[in-house]
Amino acid sequence: MIDPDGYRPNVGIVLIRDDGRVFWARRVNRDGWQFPQGGMRTDETPLEAMYRELEEETGLQPEHVEVLGATPGWLRYRLPNRYVRHHVRPTCVGQKQVWFLLRFTGEEAHFRLDANEKPEFDLWRWVDFWYPSEHVVSFKRRVYEQALKHLLPMAEALCQTPLRNTYRDDPAAAEPAFSR
Template sequence: MVSRPHTPALADLPYRPCVGIALFNRDGLVFAGRRRLDGDPGLGGALGGHAWQMPQGGIDPGEAPGDAALRELYEETSVPAGSVRLLGEAPGWYSYDLPTLASGKLWKGRYRGQTQKWFAFAFLGSDDEIDIHHPGGGSHKAEFDDWRWEPLDRLPELIVPFKRPVYEQVVAAFAPYARPA
């Protein structure tokens, strides 16, 4: 009999700790970036045309979630901490599971999905500060190939379906910020 290494069931895996960022402009619209799909292991098929999302990313070991949010925002959009003001923080952590199609391919199969702490920031700068093609001053790989400002309540219909419940919670938590300043 051939022995095979044990592969844990998806439900037995932990969630990857992450942050999400809702970046609001002066008109009360939120930043939405379209994910690049080149080099995305297995997720492209799961997106089904719903490739728009807000910035998000992992929390480094020992890093505070608020610090991770500012770092991820810069790494994905080039927007520096000095160009934003914290509006609020979601009251809890929101989690989603990866679809089976992508579960063994992303994050080396170590996580079942993500648990995210969401932050709302007011964007104090100008649109020309946003650089998704050379994010983080060119020190990070571009995660988006396009971006635009959207009404917050429209984001759930733009996001991949398996993340939609999280986006619905974000919309409910941050609805007060979705007004012109």
């Protein structure tokens, strides 16, 4: 489903622990890392699509998370021209997304990246809240920053501490130490 402006409706998921660290996953057979996200079906609400994508990409069930909030309306990003399939109609030029902030309430054993017959991710880790906005592919960077800025007050209320962007303040901040 592509809207008249060429954007595919999509949901994005920021899964956060009580300590303010967020779930960050590597795409299968690629070097790219990202938050879980995926397209909406024509008969789904953003919330329904979020729960479906959460299960498909991480194996988590609704009882493993608590919805803390969502972005109001759509955030958009354009695909680089090399990724646009100009021969396909309607032509998709990018994605429009509603982003959800979910508190992880389950156990790490509940993660199953292979829950779907075609897994999206092959590796995951917990990273600082702002880390993804500095390390996602460049064409998604602005949307990640917008989503995280909007979700920040809810995240800070959860962990009861300010979540500074140490990657912007200190470029020497290295890769996260913990990795699965």
